[in-house]
Amino acid sequence: MCCSRGRKSSLRMIEYAAAAVVFLLLAALLWGLLKKVAARAFTLLVNSVAGLLILGFLNAYLGWSIPVNLQTLLVCGLFGIPGVGALVVLHLTGMV
Numbered sequence: 001m002c003c004s005r006g007r008k009s010s011l012r013m014i015e016y017a018a019a020a021v022v023f024l025l026l027a028a029l030l031w032g033l034l035k036k037v038a039a040r041a042f043t044l045l046v047n048s049v050a051g052l053l054i055l056g057f058l059n060a061y062l063g064w065s066i067p068v069n070l071q072t073l074l075v076c077g078l079f080g081i082p083g084v085g086a087l088v089v090l091h092l093t094g095m096v
Contacts, residue, residue: 044077051076054084066091 052073058064066072066087075083090096 047080047083048073048077050080051084054081055087058088064091066096072096 052068055066055068055072055076059066059068072087075087077083079086087096
């Protein structure tokens with residue numbers, strides 16, 4: 001009876017250790033995922049601000065009327081400077 005009690009406590013310790021390892025692995029995976037999402041969100045933010053500044057310059061100093069709305073901001077944010085170029089081409093062809 002004495003030995004079976006010691007076995008149960010050692011098995012319980014192994015269960016706790018395994019649970020801790022699984023928890024740490026899941027926490028590491030979640031941390032890596034959050035870092036990737038934050039990096040992509042920061043890139044999207046920087047591209048959106050740069051695109052907005054370029055569109056503002058084109059509208060103010062060249063007299064163009066490219067609308068600054070959600071669609072144009074998403075194009076600028078996702079594609080960066082080439083997205084602004086695509087919007088300029090669409091504006092020059094009369095599609096925007």
